[in-house]
Amino acid sequence: MIDIPKTYDPKEAERHHYARWEERGYFAPEINKDRNAPVYTIVIPPPNVTGSLHMGHALQHTMMDVLTRWKRMLGWRALWLPGMDHAGISTQLMVTRQLKKEGLTRHDLGREKFVERVWQWKEEYGGQILNQLRREGASVDWSRFRFTMDESMSRAVREAFVRLYDAGMIYRGNRIVNWCPNDQTVLSDLEVLREPQKGKLYYLRYPFKDGDGSITVATTRPETMLGDTAVMVHPDDERYRDVLGKTLILPLVNREIPIVADDFVESEFGTGAVKVTPAHDPHDYEAGLRHHLEQISVIDKYGRMTEAAGADFAGLDRYKARDLVIEKLEAQGLLEKVVDYENAISKCERCKTVLEPLISTQWFCRMDKLRDAALAKLRDDRKPRFVPDVPYEKVYSDWLENLRDWTISRQLWWGHQIPAWYTPSGDVIVARTRAEAEAKAGTNELTQDEDVLDTWFSSALCPFSTLGWPDETDDLKTFYPSSVLITARDIIFLWVSRMVMTGLEFMGKEPFDDVYVTGTVLDKHSQRMSKTKGNGIDPLEVFEKYGVDATRLTLASVGSTDTRWSEKQVESYRNFANKIWNAARFCLLNAEGGPLSGDPFADHENLPLHDRWILSRLNKTARAVNAQLEQYEFHGVVQTLYHFFWDDFCDWYIELSKSTVTAEADSETRQIARARLIAILEQSLRLLHPFMPYLTEELWQRLPVGHSHLLHGAYSDSEPTIMLAAYPEGDAALIDEAAEAEMQAVIDLISRVRNIRSEMNIKPSDRIQVMIAATSNLQSVFAASADQIARLTRAEVSIDGNAQTPEAAARAVLSGGAEIAVPLEGLIDFAQERARLSREKEKLQKEAEKLERQLNNSDFVSRAPAEKVSELRARVEDIAQRSSALDQMLEALS
RNA sequence: GCCCGCUUGGCUCAGCGGUAGAGCACUCGCUUCACACGCGAGGGGUCAGUAGUUCGAAUCUACUAGCGGGCACCA
Numbered sequence: 001m002i003d004i005p006k007t008y009d010p011k012e013a014e015r016h017h018y019a020r021w022e023e024r025g026y027f028a029p030e031i032n033k034d035r036n037a038p039v040y041t042i043v044i045p046p047p048n049v050t051g052s053l054h055m056g057h058a059l060q061h062t063m064m065d066v067l068t069r070w071k072r073m074l075g076w077r078a079l080w081l082p083g084m085d086h087a088g089i090s091t092q093l094m095v096t097r098q099l100k101k102e103g104l105t106r107h108d109l110g111r112e113k114f115v116e117r118v119w120q121w122k123e124e125y126g127g128q129i130l131n132q133l134r135r136e137g138a139s140v141d142w143s144r145f146r147f148t149m150d151e152s153m154s155r156a157v158r159e160a161f162v163r164l165y166d167a168g169m170i171y172r173g174n175r176i177v178n179w180c181p182n183d184q185t186v187l188s189d190l191e192v193l194r195e196p197q198k199g200k201l202y203y204l205r206y207p208f209k210d211g212d213g214s215i216t217v218a219t220t221r222p223e224t225m226l227g228d229t230a231v232m233v234h235p236d237d238e239r240y241r242d243v244l245g246k247t248l249i250l251p252l253v254n255r256e257i258p259i260v261a262d263d264f265v266e267s268e269f270g271t272g273a274v275k276v277t278p279a280h281d282p283h284d285y286e287a288g289l290r291h292h293l294e295q296i297s298v299i300d301k302y303g304r305m306t307e308a309a310g311a312d313f314a315g316l317d318r319y320k321a322r323d324l325v326i327e328k329l330e331a332q333g334l335l336e337k338v339v340d341y342e343n344a345i346s347k348c349e350r351c352k353t354v355l356e357p358l359i360s361t362q363w364f365c366r367m368d369k370l371r372d373a374a375l376a377k378l379r380d381d382r383k384p385r386f387v388p389d390v391p392y393e394k395v396y397s398d399w400l401e402n403l404r405d406w407t408i409s410r411q412l413w414w415g416h417q418i419p420a421w422y423t424p425s426g427d428v429i430v431a432r433t434r435a436e437a438e439a440k441a442g443t444n445e446l447t448q449d450e451d452v453l454d455t456w457f458s459s460a461l462c463p464f465s466t467l468g469w470p471d472e473t474d475d476l477k478t479f480y481p482s483s484v485l486i487t488a489r490d491i492i493f494l495w496v497s498r499m500v501m502t503g504l505e506f507m508g509k510e511p512f513d514d515v516y517v518t519g520t521v522l523d524k525h526s527q528r529m530s531k532t533k534g535n536g537i538d539p540l541e542v543f544e545k546y547g548v549d550a551t552r553l554t555l556a557s558v559g560s561t562d563t564r565w566s567e568k569q570v571e572s573y574r575n576f577a578n579k580i581w582n583a584a585r586f587c588l589l590n591a592e593g594g595p596l597s598g599d600p601f602a603d604h605e606n607l608p609l610h611d612r613w614i615l616s617r618l619n620k621t622a623r624a625v626n627a628q629l630e631q632y633e634f635h636g637v638v639q640t641l642y643h644f645f646w647d648d649f650c651d652w653y654i655e656l657s658k659s660t661v662t663a664e665a666d667s668e669t670r671q672i673a674r675a676r677l678i679a680i681l682e683q684s685l686r687l688l689h690p691f692m693p694y695l696t697e698e699l700w701q702r703l704p705v706g707h708s709h710l711l712h713g714a715y716s717d718s719e720p721t722i723m724l725a726a727y728p729e730g731d732a733a734l735i736d737e738a739a740e741a742e743m744q745a746v747i748d749l750i751s752r753v754r755n756i757r758s759e760m761n762i763k764p765s766d767r768i769q770v771m772i773a774a775t776s777n778l779q780s781v782f783a784a785s786a787d788q789i790a791r792l793t794r795a796e797v798s799i800d801g802n803a804q805t806p807e808a809a810a811r812a813v814l815s816g817g818a819e820i821a822v823p824l825e826g827l828i829d830f831a832q833e834r835a836r837l838s839r840e841k842e843k844l845q846k847e848a849e850k851l852e853r854q855l856n857n858s859d860f861v862s863r864a865p866a867e868k869v870s871e872l873r874a875r876v877e878d879i880a881q882r883s884s885a886l887d888q889m890l891e892a893l894s
Numbered sequence: 895g896c897c898c899g900c901u902u903g904g905c906u907c908a909g910c911g912g913u914a915g916a917g918c919a920c921u922c923g924c925u926u927c928a929c930a931c932g933c934g935a936g937g938g939g940u941c942a943g944u945a946g947u948u949c950g951a952a953u954c955u956a957c958u959a960g961c962g963g964g965c966a967c968c969a
Contacts, residue, residue, distance in 0.1 A: 006929065194967085201969085219969055232969090266968050274969050283969075344967065391898050395964070398897075402965080489964090524906090526962070557907085561899090562962085566906050568918050575931040586928030635908065639916070654928080662927075751935090757923095758935040764924055794926080847913075854912095859949040868912065868950095875913080 004588060008581035010547025013698035018134055026723050028141045029077040029479075034714040040071035040078040041482035043463050043512075044140065045495055046148065048087035048455075049122055050094055053132035055521045055529055055555075055565070056488050058539040062555045063518065063634060064486050065138050069690035070629055072139070073727035075714040079479055081466055082140035084127055086149045088415040088455040089183055089350055095121050095414070111413050118414045132540065137548055137693045139723070144475070146466040148458040149416075156465035157458045158419045158432050160506060165420075165430040169366045170408070172420075172428065176278075176285040177360050177407055178346060181303035182353035185411040186362050188454060189404065190494055192355060193347045201341035202326065203271065205334040206231060209247040209256055215240075216336050218270030220343055221280075222329070223322040226253055226309040227298035230276040232287060235261035237272050251334050252325065253310060260291050279359050295359055303356055318356070363409035363418060363451065370501035371403050377500070377510055384485070384500060387516045387632050388560050392492065399493050408454045415452030422447050460498035463511030470506075480507060484514040484632075492517070516632050519561045526564060537565055549692035550574040556691055559635035576642060577695050580688070583650050584699045587681050590661050591704050593671045600675035604734070609785060610656040613743035614680055615734045617648045622730030625687055638691065645684055652747065653680065656788050678703060682710070683728050690727075697722050742781045745816055746789065749782065752812045753793040756822050759836060760810055767794060771809075773801040774818035782818070795822075811837065811889045813882040834893050841886045848879045 025031055029039075042064050047057060064080060072078035095118050096106055106114045133140060146153055164170040178187045202222045205214040217231055228250055233240040240259070247256050264287060265274050278288025279295040288295060298309040305313040305321045312328075313321050329335040346355040377383050378397055386392040409418060421429045421437040424445050431437035438444045461469070467476040481503065487495060496515055503511035521537075523529055529536040542551045553573040601607060601615060621644040628637040660673040682705055689696040700707075700722040707720030715724035753770050762768060770793060772782050782789065783799050790797045805811075805821035808828050812820050851872055854860050861869055 004928090007931070008929095217969075221969085224969095264968085269968050276969090281969075343969090391964090394898075398965075520963095522962095559908095561907085564906065566918080569906065571931075572917050575929095578931045579929065582929035582932085584928085589928070639908070643916085650928090651933090658927095754934060755936090761923080764926065764934080850913085854950080857949060861949080863949045864912080871912090 004585045006582070006585070008547075008578045008695065010549060010577070010694065013694040014135075014137075014543075014548055017694055017697045018137060021139070021721065021723060022134075022142065024719060024721075025143075026718075026721060027080070027139045028143055029079045031718060031724065032072075032075070032077045032714045033717070034075060034077075037075055037077045037714055039478055040068070040076040041081065041479040042068055042079070042484060042486065043081045043466060043482050044083055045485070045487050045491060046083035046085040046146075046459060046462060047129045048085050048090065049126040049147070050087050050090045052128045053136075053539055055537055055539055056518075057129070057132075058136060058551065059518050059521060059555045059558060060486050060488065061133065061136050061138050062552045063516065063632075065136070065552075065693075066556060066634070066690040067484065067486075067629065068139055069693065069723065070727060072723065073686065073689065073712060073725060074729070075712045075726070077478075079144070080138070080140045081144050081146075081479075081482075082130070082133065082138075082142065083146045083462060083466055084130065084148070085455055085459050086122075086147065086415065088410055088412050088452060089185065091118060091121070091126070092412050092414040093183065093350065094125075106413065114413050135540070135543060135548065137552070139693075144466070146462075148455070148462075152468070153458060153461075153465050154416055155432075156461050156469055157416045157453060159470045160457075160461055160465075160502065161419050161453070162430055162432050163506070164365060169369060170363060170430075171366065172361065172363050174359060174361045175364070176282055176357050177362055179301060179356045179358040179360065180348040180351065180353055181301060181356055182351045183348060183412075184301065186360060186407050186409065187348065187355070188407045188456070190456075191349045193349045193352070194344045195347055196342055197345045198340065198342050199345075201270070201339050203336035203338070204251070204275070204329060205336055206248040206250060206257075206275070207334075208243075209249050214334070215243065215248060215259065215273050216271045217273045217275040219275055220341060221322070222325045223305070223313075223318055224277040224280045224298065225250070225275055225325060226305070226313060226321075227277045227279050227296040228253075228257055228275045229255075229278060229288065229293040229296060230257050230291060231259050232262045232265050232274045232276055232291075233259065233272060234263065234265040234267045237265070237267045239267075239272060251332060252312075252328055262287055262290065280357050282357055285357070285359070297359055299356055299358070301356075301358060301360075362407050363420075363449075363453075365406040365408050365457075367403045367405055367501075370505055371400050373504045374497065374500045375400050377504060383510045384496070384512055385514045387514055392489065392515070392517050395489070396492055396497060400497060403497075406454075408457050409449075409451040410454055411450075412452050415455065416458060418449040418451050418453060420449040422449070456494055456498060459495065460502045461506075463499050463503055464507050480511070481509050482512045484516055485512040486516045486518065488520065489517050514632075517560060519558050519563055521555070521558060522562055522564050524564050524566070529565075542570060546570045546574040547577060547694075549695045550577050552693075553577075553638055553691055556634045557638040559633070576646065577692065579646055579650060580685075580692075580695060581699070583645070583654060584681060584685075584702070586654060587674075587678050588702060588704075590674055591678060593666050593674060600672050600679050609739060609742055609746070609781065610653060610788070611676055612736050612739035614648065614653045616736040616740050617644060618680060618683060618728075619730040619732070619734040621648075622683075622687060622728040623732070623735075624730075626727075626729055629690075641688055641691070645688070649680060649684060652743075653677075655792055656785075659787060659791055678705060686710075686722060686725050686728055689722050689725075693723070700725070742778075745778055745781060745814065745818070746785045748814055749818065749820065750789055750792045752814060752820060753789075753795065753822065756810045756812065757793070760822075760824060760827065762824075762827070764794065767796065769823050770795040770797050771803055771805050771821040771823070772797065772799045772818065773803070773820075774799070774814075775816070778816055778818050807892065812840075813885040813889075815878055815882065817878075817881060819885055830893055834890060837886055837890055837893070841883060841890070844879050844883050844886070848876060848883065851876045851879070 068078050068080040178192050180187055199220050201218050201220055203216050203218050204225060205216050207214040215231055231248060243259055244261055246259050250257050276284045276287050278285050278293050279297040280299060296308050298306055299318050300306050303318045305316045307314045326335060348355055375397060419431060423441050423443060429437045429441045431440055437446055463482055464476060464480050467479055469476055499511045523535045527535055550570055550573040554570045621640055624640050625637050657673055657677050660669055661677055663670045682703055685696040685700050710725045711718060711720060712724060712726040718724050774782055779799060786797045786799060806823045808825050809821040809823045810828060810833055855872055
């Protein structure tokens with residue numbers, strides 16, 4: 001007897017298979033020997049080197065793996081390309097912290113040594129997520145793994161930079177930017193966190209230069225007043241008509257500043273007069289340009305006041321300066337009032353420091369042309385295709401339309417140093433290499449720009465830089481563009497849009513056909529999981545407790561809508577995994593003598609009903625599964641598989657096969673029944689494999705089948721693995737509606753008898769008798785299934801339309817013209833039976849009335865499709881028949 | 895402020911123009927020779943509300959309410 005544990009132990013299966021799959025190269029598209037096979041590509045949105053696996057990753061990875069495994073089994077050359085990004089700011093922060101513990105700063109080490117330290121850190125602590133990817137069963141091609149700081153990727157970054165610069169799309173300029181005083185670097189708009197905060201609104205009086213009086217302005221940041229160069233009012237504001245063009249004396253500084261008119265001002269807000277600090281506010285910066293105002297920087301890159309703020313303030317922290325400004329203004333009677341006020345404040349996404357808008361020289365990427373190309377692609381070709389299209393297509397295009405230039409330089413040491421050099425005379429040379437720059441400049445006295453590029457600048461190139469671009473490699477030709485990008489919605493801007501723009505610019509083609517946007521896994525209070533809230537659930541712990549396969553199934557069924565995390569759900573899929581294990585256990589315990597070759601379902605016409613039925617169900621399921629995967633209907637496909645395996649295969653097919661399969665004596669009938677059972681199981685495992693890779697491989701390897709023959713043709717010379725077995729696509733010829741209808745009648749009959757058993761409180765161990773009278777068609781169906789009906793109802797079955805049934809019997813009427821009687825001499829309570837039948841009659845009557853009403857509506861009969869009308873008529877007829885049979889029964893009982 | 899999504903049994907979610915579904919929870923009965931992470935039988939929903947379109951609406955349209963999200967937030 002084969003020894004198989006009664007309960008599935010996921011850890012056991014998870015321990016072995018992955019390493020074997022990886023070693024044997026199953027993940028690489030080269031395993032596929034069919035040169036004409038279609039290509040399927042997914043480039044992973046590279047997780048960052050400092051990150052570790054969270055639920056969102058696990059969700060996306062599951063879906064990517066499902067699709068990759070599915071296409072691979074269909075014989076496609078499937079490539080899932082893994083990568084990782086260098087996360088400039090976060091990583092530098094990690095290492096800086098590490099140094100701090102040693103009492104060092106990065107400047108103590110110098111740039112070169114510091115970068116070395118970062119590489120060391122990366123080797124030691126970075127990329128945790130890569131092993132977690134393995135744990136998930138992700139079938140990524142590790143041989144093509146790319147890290148954004150690898151030389152090949154760095155080269156692509158320099159190439160892209162040079163090309164964009166030469167095309168006039170990258171420029172260096174002095175503009176207002178988001179500055180993080182803590183990280184000492186500029187940030188792009190997308191890295192800014194907007195958070196509401198309780199603050200104050202200060203009303204300040206600015207006196208007129210000539211004559212008495214003053215204008216009151218409101219501000220949340222009084223310290224910036226030291227850098228004010230104007231006050232603005234709305235041109236139509238009656239209150240200020242007379243003061244337009246007048247001059248004010250800026251308090252504390254005694255600078256003369258003008259009053260100018262600008263539409264931007266909202267007269268209703270505050271006093272309707274706005275102080276303008278072009279050097280420390282993005283809106284004021286724009287206004288400053290419009291009115292040719294001086295830009296006076298009063299705050300430096302450390303968030304301290306500059307010399308320009310005046311001797312009293314220079315060197316003070318910006319918040320200390322705020323207090324001092326207020327104190328001094330109050331002393332001079334220029335503080336009108338202070339009110340509580342809530343507004344949104346910009347913070348650094350990573351370190352949460354309040355950002356300081358500063359004027360600074362940075363590199364920018366112009367977005368107009370890139371943006372227009374992306375928008376045109378969407379408008380003309382509807383590419384990329386968003387799934388679901390509502391609302392993401394609009395989210396994407398709205399964002400693109402309002403796009404501003406992208407700040408791409410960062411004041412960091414970890415990252416791609418900008419390929420720009422300065423000559424002694426200050427000319428800028430942009431080139432791929434220093435040598436190229438020297439040649440261009442005609443001198444070797446060049447200094448390279450100190451800054452590095454935004455990490456996203458390199459990530460945006462991933463869809464093609466990972467494939468070898470700028471070289472026209474075979475990989476690039478073969479695998480670009482990729483088939484689908486799977487991602488969470490907060491990445492649409494950071495990634496999707498930028499990849500589309502660079503893809504169109506450099507490759508002339510969008511980087512992926514489809515963009516599938518996953519839902520979000522929320523906690524049970526509908527809150528997003530986050531580190532700061534501490535409400536995150538660690539996928540690794542879930543793997544540990546319920547197994548990887550069960551977790552994958554749970555995550556796959558999230559699909560594209562947000563879902564609250566429920567451990568009960570994982571538990572039910574854990575139970576499903578166990579159900580599969582035990583179904584296989586049953587098959588294996590009864591496998592002896594099952595033939596190894598040949599199609600056990602060969603003689604299709606003459607198969608028993610339940611065999612034709614399960615074949616029909618299986619093939620229908622396979623077709624549905626393929627269709628649903630094609631449409632990214634992850635939730636639906638999980639339901640389809642679950643229902644087929646548990647309800648159709650386990651609850652019915654195994655039970656219907658049992659008497660033959662478990663017969664004591666060996667026989668050809670027993671052999672073939674066993675072979676059929678195993679064949680259905682085997683195909684089911686293949687259908688399930690993309691979702692549950694470990695369990696299915698574990699079981700599949702144990703099945704007594706000719707494994708090699710089951711491999712897809714493209715992998716026929718490989719070692720057998722379910723990973724490379726042919727994915728069942730479903731044969732339409734095996735779908736047999738008649739068999740399904742007949743089987744349904746048998747199932748209904750068995751259910752009705754069980755219902756009688758239960759309602760009449762008949763002990764499971766008590767044998768009963770079931771007498772069946774049916775119309776000729778069903779009569780033969782039931783007759784052929786009599787043994788199975790008997791077994792599943794624990795009854796003696798007799799089928800005879802003319803037999804006399806005893807009065808003391810529980811009865812039921814089936815749809816399609818069949819009646820059953822269960823003689824219950826001495827056991828039956830006539831009143832109870834009457835009540836039961838009457839309830840049933842009532843139900844039928846209600847339904848009949850509803851149908852009659854519809855059929856009596858002449859509009860319905862004339863306008864609804866004829867098919868629909870006749871369907872309803874047939875139902876009415878069936879109900880009438882059952883109803884009158886019930887009447888007879890009731891009459892007999894009275 | 896602008897835009898979007900969601901609202902279906904106690905809970906978590908499917909369905910998205912033609913007889914209201916699943917899992918969990920609940921009730922009853924089962925150590926039936928794969929599985930108690932199980933088997934069998936049940937109960938439970940006017941599909942948020944209102945008005946429309948339609949022969950027919952949970953499903954389409956508009957509005958309302960509640961919840962959630964995105965963008966812009968004006969000092």
